Each structure stands twice: as C-alpha cells, then as structure tokens.
Amino acid sequence: MTVTTLGPCRFRSPRSGFVSEEERVPANIIRGPGRDDDPGALFELAGPREMLFFDPPRVRAGIITCGGLCPGLNNVIRSLVRELHGGYEVREVIGFRMGYGGLDPRNHHEPVVLHHASVDDIHQQGGTILGTSRGPVDVAAAVDNLIRRKIDMLFCIGGDGTQRGAFALYEACKARGHALAVVGVPKTIDNDVLYVDRTFGYLTALEEARHVIDAAHNEARSVENGVAVVKVMGRHAGFIAAGATIASQDVNFTLVPEVPFRLDGEHGFLAAVIERVRERGHAVVVVAEGAGQDLFPTEPKATDASGNVKLKDIGPFLAKAIGEAFAAAKLPLTLRYFDPGYQIRSRPANCEDAVLCDMFARQAVHAAMAGKTGMVVGQLHGTFIHVPTSLIASGAKQLDTDGLFWHSVLAANQQPDRFG
Ligand SMILES: Nc1ncnc2c1ncn2[C@@H]1O[C@H](COP(=O)(O)OP(=O)(O)O)[C@@H](O)[C@H]1O
Numbered sequence: 001m002t003v004t005t006l007g008p009c010r011f012r013s014p015r016s017g018f019v020s021e022e023e024r025v026p027a028n029i030i031r032g033p034g035r036d037d038d039p040g041a042l043f044e045l046a047g048p049r050e051m052l053f054f055d056p057p058r059v060r061a062g063i064i065t066c067g068g069l070c071p072g073l074n075n076v077i078r079s080l081v082r083e084l085h086g087g088y089e090v091r092e093v094i095g096f097r098m099g100y101g102g103l104d105p106r107n108h109h110e111p112v113v114l115h116h117a118s119v120d121d122i123h124q125q126g127g128t129i130l131g132t133s134r135g136p137v138d139v140a141a142a143v144d145n146l147i148r149r150k151i152d153m154l155f156c157i158g159g160d161g162t163q164r165g166a167f168a169l170y171e172a173c174k175a176r177g178h179a180l181a182v183v184g185v186p187k188t189i190d191n192d193v194l195y196v197d198r199t200f201g202y203l204t205a206l207e208e209a210r211h212v213i214d215a216a217h218n219e220a221r222s223v224e225n226g227v228a229v230v231k232v233m234g235r236h237a238g239f240i241a242a243g244a245t246i247a248s249q250d251v252n253f254t255l256v257p258e259v260p261f262r263l264d265g266e267h268g269f270l271a272a273v274i275e276r277v278r279e280r281g282h283a284v285v286v287v288a289e290g291a292g293q294d295l296f297p298t299e300p301k302a303t304d305a306s307g308n309v310k311l312k313d314i315g316p317f318l319a320k321a322i323g324e325a326f327a328a329a330k331l332p333l334t335l336r337y338f339d340p341g342y343q344i345r346s347r348p349a350n351c352e353d354a355v356l357c358d359m360f361a362r363q364a365v366h367a368a369m370a371g372k373t374g375m376v377v378g379q380l381h382g383t384f385i386h387v388p389t390s391l392i393a394s395g396a397k398q399l400d401t402d403g404l405f406w407h408s409v410l411a412a413n414q415q416p417d418r419f420g
Pocket residue numbers: 066067068099100101133134135136137158159160161162163164165166168187188305306307308
C-alpha cells in the first residue's frame with residue numbers, strides 16, 4: 001500500500017535514523033489457529049527518509065486546523081513548526097487561519113508566519129492558535145492562493161471531513177500541475193479514525209470525562225434515589241463513553257451509538273435504572289451523544305456547515321424519560337444532568353496525548369519532505385504509518401461490541417448486553 005509521491009527524491013536529508021522505503025507494517029498481526037495468515041494491507045512505515053523530494057532550504061510549508069476542537073492541536077502545530085524549522089531548516093512556515101475558509105483570501109483571514117519562537121509555549125493552551133471552522137471552501141480559490149504563495153506542503157490537522165477536504169485540494173493541485181504535498185494529521189476526540197490506534201486528544205478526553213463522572217457519582221450517591229446522567233461526545237462511536245466507564249468503574253449504564261437500546265418494557269433501559277436505584281439507591285448513566293438516535297422521530301435530518309448530520313440531543317431526552325419513569329413508578333428521584341462536551345475538548349493535552357501529538361507531527365513532516373502526498377499519518381500496533389487519504393476517508397472506526405474493550409465496559413458496569 002504505497003502512497004503517492006510527487007516525484008523522484010534527489011536531495012539528501014539533514015536528519016538521521018532513516019527508515020527504508022521498502023519497510024511495511026501489516027494491518028493484521030495476530031497469527032494462530034483459526035486465524036487467516038493474510039497480513040492484510042501492508043502500509044509504508046513512517047519516519048525520516050534519507051532522500052527527499054524537496055530541497056529543505058527552499059521549502060514553504062502551510063499548516064491548517066479544521067473541524068471541532070481537540071486537546072493537542074497546539075502541540076501538533078508546535079511540533080510541525082519545530083521539526084520544519086529545527087529539523088529541516090525550511091525557508092518559511094505559514095499558519096492559515098480559521099480552517100479551510102482561511103485559504104480563500106476573500107475571507108480576509110490573513111495567515112501568520114510561524115517561527116521557532118512564536119510557538120514556544122502554545123502547547124500549554126487548549127484550542128488552536130490558528131483558529132478553526134466548519135464549512136466548505138472554494139477549492140479553486142484556495143489552490144490559487146496556495147500556488148500564489150508558493151506553498152510546497154500543506155499539513156491538514158483534522159478529522160474525516162478535513163481529510164476529505166485535503167484530498168480535494170491535493171487533486172485540484174495535481175490538475176493544475178502544482179506539486180503540493182498534502183499530509184494529514186488525524187484529529188478527533190471521538191477516536192473514530194480508521195487505521196489510527198488512538199487519535200490525539202482521546203486520552204485527555206477520558207481523563208476529563210472521568211472527573212465529571214466522579215462528580216456525577218458523588219452527586220448521585222449523596223441523595224436519596226440519585227440518578228446522574230453524563231453526556232459525552234461521540235458522534236458515531238462510543239469510545240469516550242466506553243473508555244471513561246472503564247477508567248471510572250463508577251458508571252452503571254453506558255449507552256453508545258454502536259448498541260441500539262429500548263427504553264420501555266420489562267428489559268428496557270428505564271426498568272433497569274429503576275431496579276438499580278431500588279437495590280443500590282443511586283445510578284450513574286453515561287451516554288454518548290450519538291447513542292439512541294433511532295428513538296427520535298424520523299424527519300429530514302439537518303446538517304451542519306460541513307455536512308455532518310446534526311444529532312438529536314439524547315442527554316435531556318434520557319433525563320426526561322428517567323424522570324417520567326420514576327414518576328410512573330411513584331418513586332422519588334433526584335436527577336442531575338451533566339453535559340461537559342466543550343469543557344472536555346477545549347482542554348490542553350495531557351502527557352500521553354502530548355507525546356502522541358509530537359510523534360504524529362514529526363512523522364508528517366518527514367513524509368512531506370519525501371514528497372508523499374494525498375496521505376495521512378496513521379498508527380497501527382503502536383507503529384506510525386502512511387495511509388492514503390482515500391482509505392482513511394472511506395469510513396469510520398467504531399467500537400467492536402464483541403471485543404475486549406466493550407466486554408470490559410460490561411464487566412465494569414454490569415449492565416446487560418442489550419436493553420429490550
Ligand atoms: N467531502 C468533503 N470534501 C471537501 N471538504 C470537506 C468534506 N467534508 C468536510 N469537508 C471540510 O472539512 C472541514 C472539516 O470538516 P468537519 O466535518 O467539520 O470536521 P472534521 O475534519 O473534524 O471531521 C470543513 O471545512 C468541511 O467543509
């Protein structure tokens with residue numbers, strides 16, 4: 001599975017610790033009885049190349065952040081800038097502002113020049129110093145701008161949408177005969193990117209979610225019949241809800257998009273909450289924002305500026321349903337509702353995410369210098385790889401409900417496999 005390269009590599013790299021172009025990382029590594037020996041896709045190993053497509057002192061690089069916030073965005077920006085300037089001594093690094101919209105000069109988001117010193121302490125801040133946005137950009141105008149500014153490589157830090165956008169820019173540049181290395185760094189706290197073991201920001205999100213769950217647990221167990229509902233992010237995948245449940249061990253119900261559930265009936269979710277409260281006096285519910293969407297009436301679905309379906313708000317819906325169920329059962333209830341989504345994703349990166357951000361960023365620079373394009377830095381089995389953008393953008397990762405991770409959730413919260 002080789003990624004596209006802009007052309008022959010004629011310049012010697014100033015870096016060391018080179019990896020070979022021939023080294024490959026298999027998608028499947030488990031062998032044994034009943035297992036297919038097929039290694040699956042073989043990905044290029046990420047890392048510094050001895051020979052480069054670009055002559056470092058002539059390089060002009062661009063960086064952009066798109067989509068929702070995620071802990072570690074500034075860490076990635078910093079390490080990109082430091083690797084480009086410090087590792088390769090490139091000519092110029094430009095930060096495009098406010099997401100893809102900032103590539104179109106008509107939007108008047110003047111780019112900033114990023115120096116070694118200007119990114120000095122940005123990794124200590126949450127958010128992104130460049131700004132971000134959702135919504136389309138005029139690709140022709142964006143490419144005109146990139147060509148006019150003589151940008152050789154563009155680092156696109158973002159989720160699936162950003163990587164689709166990056167691919168559109170790469171294709172448009174190719175059609176215009178401009179050799180642009182477009183390299184993606186996968187971002188999302190949802191951790192739902194294919195061919196990436198763990199996206200940066202995810203562990204910080206778990207840590208923050210756990211603090212909120214601790215508070216929810218304290219609130220619930222300090223009153224009579226206390227029920228706390230915590231809604232966490234996770235549009236199509238329940239990795240945050242599941243991971244926070246395992247980390248906390250105080251959650252009693254975990255609802256995720258991958259496992260549909262029924263509210264009513266003898267084996268429904270509401271009966272289970274009532275039973276738990278009757279037995280133990282309190283309950284903590286963690287729900288991913290994308291869970292239970294089929295419980296809402298089907299109607300034409302609204303989308304945000306990027307084309308993402310706007311989800312129905314499952315948190316208050318569940319809280320209301322729990323309130324009604326307790327009233328019908330004539331049980332007193334003290335309900336506490338927590339919605340910490342923005343509080344979580346705007347945090348600075350924790351230690352493990354900070355390490356991951358640095359690693360992703362530096363591999364992205366090595367790839368771009370070697371002229372790799374239309375690709376995203378991925379990670380499988382703890383090893384950094386090059387993944388064609390088309391493959392990353394072809395789908396999304398979800399929880400494996402037969403896997404160890406989800407089984408650990410069920411072991412921790414003791415909820416049944418299915419409600420209803
Ligand atoms: N299919 C697509 N083609 C081109 N650009 C896209 C596509 N999908 C999303 N984008 C753009 O990528 C940017 C980020 O997308 P978004 O879905 O908001 O966040 P994320 O990258 O985190 O998934 C937005 O500017 C959006 O318009």
